[in-house]
Amino acid sequence: MANYREKGSAGYLAGIVLVAVIGGLLFGYDTAVISGAEKGLQAFFKSATDFNYTDAWHGFTTSSALIGCVIGALLSGVLASRLGRKKSLFVAGILFFLSALGSYYPEFLFFAKGEATKSLLLAFNGYRILGGIGVGLASALCPMYIAEVAPASKRGTLVSWNQFAIIFGQLVVYFVNFLIIRSHVNDPAVVEWTNQVGWRVMFVSEAVPAGLFALLILLVPETPRYLALNGQDEKALTVLSNINGYAKAKEILAEIKATAVEKTEKLFTYGLLVVFIGCMLSVFQQIIGINAVLYFAPRIFESMGVSNNMLFTVIMGVINISFTLVAVFSVEKLGRKPLLITGSLGMAIGALGVALSNVVDLGILPVICIMIYSASFMFSWGPICWVYISEIFPNTIRSQATAIAVAFQWIFNFIVSSTFVPMYNMKLGAMGDSFGHFFAYALYGIICLLAALFVWKIVPETKGKTLEDMTALWKNRKK
Numbered sequence: 001m002a003n004y005r006e007k008g009s010a011g012y013l014a015g016i017v018l019v020a021v022i023g024g025l026l027f028g029y030d031t032a033v034i035s036g037a038e039k040g041l042q043a044f045f046k047s048a049t050d051f052n053y054t055d056a057w058h059g060f061t062t063s064s065a066l067i068g069c070v071i072g073a074l075l076s077g078v079l080a081s082r083l084g085r086k087k088s089l090f091v092a093g094i095l096f097f098l099s100a101l102g103s104y105y106p107e108f109l110f111f112a113k114g115e116a117t118k119s120l121l122l123a124f125n126g127y128r129i130l131g132g133i134g135v136g137l138a139s140a141l142c143p144m145y146i147a148e149v150a151p152a153s154k155r156g157t158l159v160s161w162n163q164f165a166i167i168f169g170q171l172v173v174y175f176v177n178f179l180i181i182r183s184h185v186n187d188p189a190v191v192e193w194t195n196q197v198g199w200r201v202m203f204v205s206e207a208v209p210a211g212l213f214a215l216l217i218l219l220v221p222e223t224p225r226y227l228a229l230n231g232q233d234e235k236a237l238t239v240l241s242n243i244n245g246y247a248k249a250k251e252i253l254a255e256i257k258a259t260a261v262e263k264t265e266k267l268f269t270y271g272l273l274v275v276f277i278g279c280m281l282s283v284f285q286q287i288i289g290i291n292a293v294l295y296f297a298p299r300i301f302e303s304m305g306v307s308n309n310m311l312f313t314v315i316m317g318v319i320n321i322s323f324t325l326v327a328v329f330s331v332e333k334l335g336r337k338p339l340l341i342t343g344s345l346g347m348a349i350g351a352l353g354v355a356l357s358n359v360v361d362l363g364i365l366p367v368i369c370i371m372i373y374s375a376s377f378m379f380s381w382g383p384i385c386w387v388y389i390s391e392i393f394p395n396t397i398r399s400q401a402t403a404i405a406v407a408f409q410w411i412f413n414f415i416v417s418s419t420f421v422p423m424y425n426m427k428l429g430a431m432g433d434s435f436g437h438f439f440a441y442a443l444y445g446i447i448c449l450l451a452a453l454f455v456w457k458i459v460p461e462t463k464g465k466t467l468e469d470m471t472a473l474w475k476n477r478k479k
Contacts, residue, residue: 005242006246007245008241008248008249012242012243013151013154013158015220016220017149017150017158019213019219020089020142020162020217021142021146021161021162021164022209022213023138023165023213023217024142024161024163024164024169025166026092026096026138026206027138027142027165028165028169028171028172028173029173029206031170031291032169032174033173033203033206035173036177036202037199037202038199040198040199041062041199042058043195044196044199045057045058045061045121046116047116047195048118048121050118051117051118055421055422055425056422059421060125061121061124061128062417062421063417063418064125064132066132066410066414067129067132068129068131068132069135069413069414070407070410070411071132071133072092072095072133072135072136072137072138073137073406073409074404074407075133075137075403076088076136076140076141077400077401077404079091080144080399080403081399084226084230085148085222085223085226086220086221086222086223088137089137089145090217091137092137092141093211093215093217094134095131096206097207097211097214098127098130099128099130099131099210100131100207101207102124102126102127102130103128103204104200104203104204106123106124106126106127107120107123114196132410136410139406140389140406142162143159143162144390144398146161146162147159148225148467149221151244152465152467153332155390155391156336156387156391156463157328157331157332159391160386163327163378163382163383163386164321164325164328164383166382167317167320167324167382169209171317171318171320173202174314174316174317175317176205180201180205221235221238221239221242224236224240224253228257236253240252267397267400269397270394270397270474270477273474273477274392274393274394274474274477275393275405277459277460278388278389278393278401278404279404280454281385281388281389281405282389283408283409283412284385284450286412287415287416287444288344288347288351288377288451289351289440289444290381291413291416291417292416292424292440292444316371319375324379324382326379327379327380327383327384328383331387331463335463336462337456337459339379340381340451340455340459341452341455343384344381344448344449344452344455345376345448346380347380347448348445348449349369349372349373349376350372350376350445351369351373351441351445351448353365353369354369354370355437355439355441355442356438358434358438358441388462390402391462391465391467392462392470395471423439424436424437424440460473460477
């Protein structure tokens, strides 16, 4: 017993969670870096002479990383089960790093630098897909890792910090992109520099946090639940005692072992409903349209007549991170369901307000409505969906069920992101461009209302329950 801590260490828990949430930061950084780079990237490939870089190509290029995200999410279950959570996160860090370098210099070895061609475009998208695989892995594994080390009373808060890191990563990259563009604002050739070099610098800036994450993840322990499920009880007890203290650690380990006896359980052992709810939470998180706003924020603000669209994108990032803190500090007090329902209704108001502004001139109101829409997501579907996905599945099916749920999330993320620009640019009669703007946000607003109804009627509250309680909850629902 001398090898185990009698009392848990909050500092130890905070340290390993802090390393894990850097994966969330990279998730946010990688998915949002395209918002500043996409216009320069579009101009660069429009200069190609061997093919026509159409809006469809651009939609694919801005969304190609999401293909990798689906692949990474699907692989996460296999890797988490075979390599463990820790080693799988290390793999994600390496992929982030390689993608950052490759996106910066896609000409490496095979192409002439600065010469836009169709082959170079495919190579660039290959590197973006590689980074997407890292995002897909991190998106599934970071919340899973945190949930499996966190005490039940702190799990919602600590998993919500992962969403904070995602939004913080987006804010950081918005700010980095803003500074990169601003550094050449007085250069007469600023447009040419942005089209040739600026977007490259934006992508390679991710290499710094990616390299740091890959190194730091080597220093954290494997999760006690993975260790216990794989017969490494002594190591599991050591990690648990470092976090909870020896006496509590023995209780938790006994609970884990009690649910681990059926380690080979199949995906639908606890019924179809638990997997359906996990997948639909992921689907709704995407089809409410938030990533269309995050990825194309500068373009959207420009269409609203905002002169300094990059600055407003940074302001939106600050608002987003502030409202994410609302979830962090209230999820264990208010519960998961109230936050999701309230956020859905707030998003509906914001989206429908933007839609209405394309029919009636409402001045600055659409900008305010976009902020309401985004802020409402940040204290609800942003963090709480990840909390649910990390905790709702029983231990014995968590890896595979989480992989499927997160894969659904990235599939629908890709659908939303790749269809937004064509839908946003639709024209109809006298409304012209306004029709596409109206239709997109009216559709998202209606979906937000459906999301609120889904949570209210079907999703269970999981506040205060241990991960082991999920086994009993779903066994009882199956009866």
